[in-house]
Amino acid sequence: MRKKMLALLMVMALGTATLVGCGGNSNSGDSNDAKTEQDANKEDTEGEDSKEKDFSVSMVTDVGGVNDQSFNQSAWEGLQEFKKKTGAEVSYLESTQESDYSPNLDKQVEEGKDLVWGIGFAMADAVKESAEMNPEVHYAIIDNAYEETPENLTGVVFNAQDPSFMVGYVAALSTKEDKVGFVGGMHSAVIDQFEYGYRAGVAYGAKELKKDIEVKVQYAESFSDSAKGKAIATKMYSDGCDIVFHAAGNVGTGVIEAAKEAGKFAIGVDRDQSDLAPENVLTSALKLVNVAIELVSEKAMNGEEIGGKTYTFGLAEGAVGIPENNPNMDKEVYEKTMAIKDKIANKEITPPYNEETFNDFAL
Structure with missing residues (x-):
């Protein structure tokens, strides 16, 4: 009897250890082979549980990368702000060369993203091709307007x-x-x-x-x-x-x-x-890409019909201008x-x- 009890206790202990080991990776987020934001969805989200939305948005950068100090970085900042306001899941994939565009877009589709952004006009062909192949997924692109825009694709341009x-x-x-x-x-x-x-x-x-x-x-x-x-x-x-x-x-x-x-x-x-x-x-x-990213992503999350059209952002939307503080001027x-x-x-x-x-x- 004592031997049976000891065996039972050992099994229970091993089971507990296994559960603890799995628990260390329970907050999965994106774990792509391409460069990706580490713990993109593990930021401090205190107070956001009540407004969490079942909506996921990802962006694919052009070859400039997410830390380009320019429009890719601004786009990611816009998605992070969108997450803070809505509780939506956000992530990104970096492209290190043009041949990464299509595979990175495909990966977002495989992961079930609701909205996929392509950042930069250089991605125009890859985004349109991916949108035509995946009509159930909504896409948007920064800095490009198409002559014929698929119904599941939104163009965003600026009066730069x-x-x-x-x-x-x-x-x-x-x-x-x-x-x-x-x-x-x-x-x-x-x-x-x-x-x-x-x-x-x-x-x-x-x-x-x-x-x-x-x-x-x-x-x-x-x-x-x-x-x-x-x-x-x-x-x-x-x-x-x-x-x-x-x-x-x-x-x-x-x-x-x-x-x-x-x-x-x-x-x-x-x-x-x-x-x-x-x-x-x-x-x-x-040229505040973050402003456009936020506004269009929110429209998509709210179910607005934004596909098949192009939005232009300028002075009226507060998306272009110069900084208020210019100490060298x-x-x-x-x-x-x-x-x-x-x-x-x-x-x-x-x-x-x-x-x-x-x-x-x-x-």
């Missing part, structure tokens, strides 16, 4: 030429050398908005000051090579530019690093990038720039968004 015009105007009123620069990532309709909006803003400010200001332009043909961005900007600074604006994702961190080393100014993009170089970031052209320049913002909002100024509209822009 508006804040670009504003920072171009700031550059014109702030330059001491009458020579400024622009560093683009890769040629595209999206980056055209930044380049030509900026160049028009510089021209507008130069006309106001009754002088000529040169704008040097160069593309890195990358959104991830920060070393190349640094090299391009360093050459611009050595050639006499004292302000360089970038619209280049992680390439732009190299531009800002070059500004620090040269003791000159850079203009950030997408997010307020002043934290990267507090003494060398003049201002930033805000002259106060008078800021006030004049706010007046320019009002003129854009009132359609008194319509910033150009490509070469054709730039050539037609009336100063």
Whole structure:
């Protein structure tokens, strides 16, 4: 009898140990082979249990990665804020090369996500193809509008030429050398908005000051090579530019690093990038992807019919502009720039968004 009792106790002890061992991994979250946010869904969620929703959203980054200090990072910040407000499950997958796009999107479908985001126009083809193959899943994409949009896909674009015009105007009123620069990532309709909006803003400010200001332009043909961005900007600074604006994702961190080393100014993009170089970031052209991510994700969660259409975010939605705090900018320049913002909002100024509209822009 004693032997039977001892055996029974040993079995019970082993069973308890097994349960404890499994319990250590009970909060699973996403465990993808690709780079993913560690413990994305294990953040402090005290007080959120009452509002938890059975809704999951994931995003797939482009090759810039989630820590690009630019639009991928802004997108992830938007999803994190969406989680705080709604209790929804959020996660991401990073793409290290273009060939990762389709497999990463497929993985989100396999995991049963309710909404899958593609971040960046470079993912346009992969997102559309995945949406057509999986009509039961809803997709959304940042920075792309399709001629024919599937019913389960939502496009999101921004009037990026508006804040670009504003920072171009700031550059014109702030330059001491009458020579400024622009560093683009890769040629595209999206980056055209930044380049030509900026160049028009510089021209507008130069006309106001009754002088000529040169704008040097160069593309890195990358959104991830920060070393190349640094090299391009360093050459611009050595050639006499004292302000360089970038619209280049992680390439732009190299531009800002070059500004620090040269003791000159850079203009950030997408997010307020002043934290990267507090003494060398003049201002930033805000394109708040996080605002769009939050709003569209909430519409999807609430069951609104958002598929088959494209949303445009601009000044009215508070999704573009410049930061309120710009310690390196002259106060008078800021006030004049706010007046320019009002003129854009009132359609008194319509910033150009490509070469054709730039050539037609009336100063």
